[in-house]
Amino acid sequence: MSRRTRLGLFVVCGSVLFALFVWGLAGLPAFGTFNGEYGQILNSVAGTERHVTNVVSSIVFDYRGFDTLGEEFILFAAVIGVALLLREARDDRERPRDEVRSDAVRAVGLMLVGPTILLGLSIVAHGYLTPGGGFQGGVVLAGGLALLYAAGHYRAYRAASPQGMVDFAEGVGAGGYVTVGIAALVSGAAYLENFLDLGTKGTLASGGTIVVVNAASGLAVAAALVLLFHEFLEEVMYPE
Amino acid sequence: MSFLPYALAAWIFFVGLYGVVTSRNFVHLVICLGVVQSSTYVLLLAIGYRTGKKAPIFTSGVPVKVGAVDPVVQALTLTDIVVGVTGAALLLALVIEIWKRSATLDPDELRQRRT
Numbered sequence: 001m002s003r004r005t006r007l008g009l010f011v012v013c014g015s016v017l018f019a020l021f022v023w024g025l026a027g028l029p030a031f032g033t034f035n036g037e038y039g040q041i042l043n044s045v046a047g048t049e050r051h052v053t054n055v056v057s058s059i060v061f062d063y064r065g066f067d068t069l070g071e072e073f074i075l076f077a078a079v080i081g082v083a084l085l086l087r088e089a090r091d092d093r094e095r096p097r098d099e100v101r102s103d104a105v106r107a108v109g110l111m112l113v114g115p116t117i118l119l120g121l122s123i124v125a126h127g128y129l130t131p132g133g134g135f136q137g138g139v140v141l142a143g144g145l146a147l148l149y150a151a152g153h154y155r156a157y158r159a160a161s162p163q164g165m166v167d168f169a170e171g172v173g174a175g176g177y178v179t180v181g182i183a184a185l186v187s188g189a190a191y192l193e194n195f196l197d198l199g200t201k202g203t204l205a206s207g208g209t210i211v212v213v214n215a216a217s218g219l220a221v222a223a224a225l226v227l228l229f230h231e232f233l234e235e236v237m238y239p240e
Numbered sequence: 241m242s243f244l245p246y247a248l249a250a251w252i253f254f255v256g257l258y259g260v261v262t263s264r265n266f267v268h269l270v271i272c273l274g275v276v277q278s279s280t281y282v283l284l285l286a287i288g289y290r291t292g293k294k295a296p297i298f299t300s301g302v303p304v305k306v307g308a309v310d311p312v313v314q315a316l317t318l319t320d321i322v323v324g325v326t327g328a329a330l331l332l333a334l335v336i337e338i339w340k341r342s343a344t345l346d347p348d349e350l351r352q353r354r355t
């Protein structure tokens with residue numbers, strides 16, 4: 001198909017799709033007036049039922065925890081896919097020397113590694129109290145490690161995140177989520193039902209299983225992103 | 241003006257789609273796909289917004305009675321973003337493989353080489 005035919009086809013199909021899109025949008029409630037009952041109910045009961053203050057986290061890790069299990073394994077499957085495609089048996093060639101030359105970038109960047117990782121841990125830990133959670137904090141954690149490469153050098157980054165450890169952490173994170181569900185079954189509740197003590201609202205010890213599942217997600221997400229960085233950076237470091 | 245957020249979602253969607261259709265580079269194509277996906281974030285959050293309401297986070301300062309925007313679409317958006325990022329990573333890995341095998345990133349050129 002030539003580029004012209006394709007563009008023509010897009011104009012025709014795109015117009016039809018656009019009409020359908022607008023038709024669909026016209027059926028939505030006017031902006032700012034949405035009154036979804038499910039969300040309203042959760043907003044009013046999450047605090048008393050689950051002792052958490054962040055309703056979004058209570059949905060992600062508890063009310064719709066089973067959906068998040070699926071999401072977690074989409075992440076897992078995608079990371080495995082990338083590793084399958086890109087990972088090669090590389091001999092122990094010396095890691096390339098790629099030190100960052102600018103003193104300013106190096107100083108500021110490396111100084112930020114610690115605070116970034118601390119911030120990531122804090123976002124994960126307070127995920128069910130304030131905005132944040134395992135997914136968001138996990139990304140910040142991985143970003144802290146990536147800073148080691150961006151502002152320091154590749155060897156420092158690899159030394160801080162040994163392949164075996166990252167693979168293991170990814171498995172523990174994804175497996176931990178499943179294990180919490182099975183533990184609920186063993187305790188006599190339904191799969192992924194919140195069966196732990198709910199603790200005191202507004203403190204780190206609140207939310208029951210949300211705490212564990214949140215931490216497992218944080219670990220899985222951080223490990224997954226570090227793994228992705230590994231695979232892509234190896235491609236750059238050792239071009240064929 | 242209440243249609244503006246929805247119009248924005250539609251615009252991002254079709255701009256991204258145009259990019260996908262006319263793309264001449266696989267990396268560019270993956271980014272365009274990300275743009276298309278971004279429209280779903282805007283759409284979801286726009287649907288769940290309630291005028292004058294706060295974020296669904298009830299720390300001690302915010303009484304439950306005040307009410308909040310819809311938390312369900314926000315949870316969906318979170319899932320959406322994670323799936324989008326992992327999908328992009330997988331696609332980019334495929335792009336690297338294509339580059340290794342055929343030394344081209346142009347979809348049209350790749351087809352010509354096959355035939």
